[in-house]
Amino acid sequence: MTNLSVNLNKIALLRNSRNLDLPSVIQAANTCINAGAHGITVHPRPDERHIKYADVYALAEILTVEFNVEGNPTPEFMEIVCRVQPTQCTLVPDAPDAFTSDRGWNLLEESDCLIPIIQQLKDLGIRVSLFMECDLAQIQRAQEIGADRIELYTEPYATAYRTGNVESVFIQYANAARKAQSIGLGVNAGHDLNLHNLGKFCSIPGILEVSIGHALVADALDMGLFNAVKQYLKVLSNTKGD
Numbered sequence: 001m002t003n004l005s006v007n008l009n010k011i012a013l014l015r016n017s018r019n020l021d022l023p024s025v026i027q028a029a030n031t032c033i034n035a036g037a038h039g040i041t042v043h044p045r046p047d048e049r050h051i052k053y054a055d056v057y058a059l060a061e062i063l064t065v066e067f068n069v070e071g072n073p074t075p076e077f078m079e080i081v082c083r084v085q086p087t088q089c090t091l092v093p094d095a096p097d098a099f100t101s102d103r104g105w106n107l108l109e110e111s112d113c114l115i116p117i118i119q120q121l122k123d124l125g126i127r128v129s130l131f132m133e134c135d136l137a138q139i140q141r142a143q144e145i146g147a148d149r150i151e152l153y154t155e156p157y158a159t160a161y162r163t164g165n166v167e168s169v170f171i172q173y174a175n176a177a178r179k180a181q182s183i184g185l186g187v188n189a190g191h192d193l194n195l196h197n198l199g200k201f202c203s204i205p206g207i208l209e210v211s212i213g214h215a216l217v218a219d220a221l222d223m224g225l226f227n228a229v230k231q232y233l234k235v236l237s238n239t240k241g242d
């Protein structure tokens, strides 16, 4: 089964609109865990528009499941990740003012700065995943520079699914996953996955983990967070993640 890591960014976004700690990111994490989520993901951004650095420390104190911290490895980000030592750190090449994550790493140009960062994280026992597009040469490079996993950036898949043009795009993802697996990289996936497009994506064999936030939290407004997590787990229960 593909594991589900629930991204709590959007819980924090709502929380930040008042000074009441409501909704509580910690309470949301516990609800997701009680519903069976395999992990919790957060993506602290430099402007702390949703997850604050303090949330990362607070979550690290209470989590009983995999903790995945995503972000651009700025000095501030690296300091917090090295202190908290989550299970997994997913490095994402997003600009400080990015609306949301909008691309994978270009390892033909960005490898040199990543090599020591990956090594530093691995020396602390943190699994390193790189946010990547479906380019096979880039995926090869991810393995060469020491990544443990890649996270396939699924926005293009989600858009293709929505616009009814998904088959050729899906094949690119299946090929990318197969390439990664053939050279020993684990494969995660995320961005704009939802209850409709998730099942097809995870029919790709060996997707180890999906991280899902925006759509899951939107679904939670209708069905409650506990039930939303259950619904996503139900879709994933038919998949072959490992």
Ligand SMILES: CC(=O)[C@@H](O)[C@H](O)COP(=O)(O)O
Pocket (backbone or CB within 6 Å): 007, 009, 010, 042, 043, 070, 092, 099, 100, 101, 131, 190, 191, 192, 213
């Ligand atoms: C890395 C990634 O794909 C993101 O989906 C992310 O964590 C979402 O970020 P926002 O919630 O800030 O859009």
Ligand SMILES: NCC(=O)COP(=O)(O)O
Pocket (backbone or CB within 6 Å): 007, 041, 070, 151, 189, 190, 191, 192, 193, 211, 212, 213, 214, 215, 216
């Ligand atoms: N890594 C992707 C993620 O954590 C969640 O992305 P989204 O579901 O909020 O688009």
